Amino acid sequence: MRVAIAQLNSTVGDIQGNIEMVRDCLARVEAQQPDLLILPEMFITGYPLQDLLKKNWFIQRAEDGLNAVARLSERARCAIVIGGVARRGLNRGLFNGAFVFYQGKEVFWQAKSVFSDFFDEARYFEPAKEIKLWDFRGERIGISVGESAWNHNAVQCQAGKENEPFAFQVHQGATLLINIAASPFRLAGSNWRQRLIQQCCPSCHQPLIFVNQVGANDELIFDGNSLIVTADLKKGTRLKPFAEEIKIVELKELAHMPFEPCPDEEMAGLYDALVLGIRDYFRKCGFQKAVLGLSGGIDSAVVAALTVAALGRENVLGVTMPSQFSSAGSVEDSRTLARNLGIQILTIPISTLYHHYLETLNPFFGNRGPDETEENIQARIRSNILMAIANKFGGLVVATGNYSELAVGYCTLYGDLSGALAPIGDLPKTRVYELAQFINRSEEVIPIAIIKKPPSAELRPGQKDEDTLPPYPVLDKILKLYLEDGFDAETIVEQGFAAETVKLVIGRLAKSEFKRQQAPLVLRVRGWVDRFPIAARY
Known part of the structure; x- marks a missing residue:
């Protein structure tokens, strides 16, 4: 049997456009006469659909899309799995x-x-009532969708005792396993999914075809990495990560194809994922131009480099907005970064605007001394400038905040939290530094001065992030223990962290949920979303 794997980038809701991609794919593979053409999970509609799935008119369009694919199959030699x-x-x-x-x-x-908790699928779909096989051209084919193939407790089948679809399908006599998926990228090493598949089906002894979605839809990034392999993952082939590809494989030749897993290069995968996320967000939303503030800090430098890689230097505008608290080094570092990236940079000082604000507000502030209020005014002035430029020239503002700051609310609502997309909003600060080093792997794109300088918002004289927060390596470790590992404060203290520091971090996190729920769309790379109540005490 000859199989065509189509790892393509569908758009949510664009049913007609996605069907045209199927039509084009059929034309491209026709000469090689495959028996099967396989496309990813929910390719016709794009994924995820959220509450479009609750609209009858949309479901009717989706079903009409299935009928359209049926008509495409009339003239095709191959069967279409979609x-x-x-x-x-x-x-x-x-x-x-x-x-x-x-x-x-x-x-x-x-x-x-x-169903995946991440996609909230149980809210919309009913689970399979049974697991079946399909007989086609000498093969008994077991087809599964998404995580159902990887979960040992996937479904209680009526016809037997097995709970794991791969094993159950083989028990029924399957000679070929096909899994179509929309499995997002996760910052856990390039081979995490392959390891999971290998753990879940070591005794299947049948070829596996895994066809994954590629591309980004809103905050989710799908990395592709489709594969066709023997059950032990020692023979076979893999499709490109983060790119569309169509590959045709003759199954009888599979045993002679040494399988090369994707390199376990975490930073390379992260970089490619974020670039794809930015590119697809702009393209699918119908925008080309990006506007972002350049502070002379590490976050805006990394985001600028990613955005240039995604959209091209001609489509990125940097804006530096110094105040009386900005260091000369930060302004010059921003200009050096812009030269290195080849982007246009505007310098718009905000000191005059800032003093106008204070002159207007001070009569109403009474005898209250300066505090975070004056710092936040500066951040909001900068936000207004960026939004005005983006509005005037038809672009989107890209926010530059990181996960560590967002987690503890070290950011200004309607200030540096403003924007359409936050590319590194799910990336801890320590990872931002690692990504900067990766970007500089061949040449100095991000000035070394930016990487080495102590982080500072520069909203008051001599300000440093560590005046308010623990050092980022400490902060990120506490956040991981609390959010990812699920430890309580007492257990974290037992790990060697100061009780006052742990209390500070957890307290700030609890009080900052209202900011996170008003933040720009964050590209998700950690594999889950932390959701907490706002009006709560815990």
Whole structure:
């Protein structure tokens, strides 16, 4: 059997455009006469759809899309395996499924068995009622969707005791396993998904075809990395990460193809993921131009480099907005960065505007001395300038804040939190430094002075981040223990951290949820989203 794997970048809601991609794909593979053309999970509609799935008119369009793919299969030699949504059964329940079309008809479908908490899928879909096999051209094919193939407790099947779809399908006699997925990138090493697949199906002894979505939709980045391999992952081939690709493989030749896992290069994967996330966000939202503030700090430097890689230097405008508290070095470092990146930079001083604000407000402030209020005024002036430039020239403001600062609220609402997209908003500060070093791996793009200088918001004389926060290596470790590992304060203190520091971090995190819920869209790279109540005491 000859199989065509189509790792393509669909757009959420653009059903007609996604179907045109299927049509083009069929034309491209026609000469090589594959038996199967396989596309990712929910390719027809794009993924995730959120509450579009609750709109009857959209579901009707999605089902019309399935019918359109059926018509495309009339003239094709191959069968088409594609992800979509449809209402099925007596109660017309909604299913996320893999649908197979051949010679103008739907010949098979398999619903998804296990739903991801990350996508809130149980809110919309019904799970598979059974796991079935499809017989085609001498193969008994087991098809699964998304995480259902990787979960040992995927579904309690009516026909046997097995709970794991791969193993259950092989037990039924499957000779070929196909998994279509929309599995997002996760900052956990390039091979985490391959290790998971290998752990979940070591005894299947049948070839596996994994077809993953590629591209970014809103905050989610899908890395591709589709593969076709033997069960032990020792023979086979892999598709490119973070890029569209169509690959045709003859199954009988699989045993002669040494499988090379993707290199476990974490920073390279992170860089490619964020560049793809920025590029697709702008492209799918219909924008080309980006505007961002350049402070002379590490965060804005890294975001500027990523944005240039995503959109091209001609589409990025940097703006430096010095005040009386800005160091000369920060302004010059911003200009050096702009020269290195080849982008236009504007210098718009804000001291006059800042003093006008104070002259207007001081009569109402009474005898209250300077505090964070005056610092936040500066951040909001800068936000207004960036938004005005973006509005006037038809661009989007890119926010430059990182995960560590956002977690503890070290940011200004309607100030540096303003923007359409926060590319590094899910990246701890210590990781931002690592990414800066990666960007500089071949040449000095980000000035060394920016990397070496102590972090500072420069909103008051001599200000340093560590005046308010623990050192970032300490802060990031506490955040990991509390948010990722689920430890309470007492357990974190037992790990060797000062009780006052732990209390400060957890307290600031609890009080800052209202900021996080008003932050720009954050590109997700850690694999989960932390959600907490706002009006709460804990």
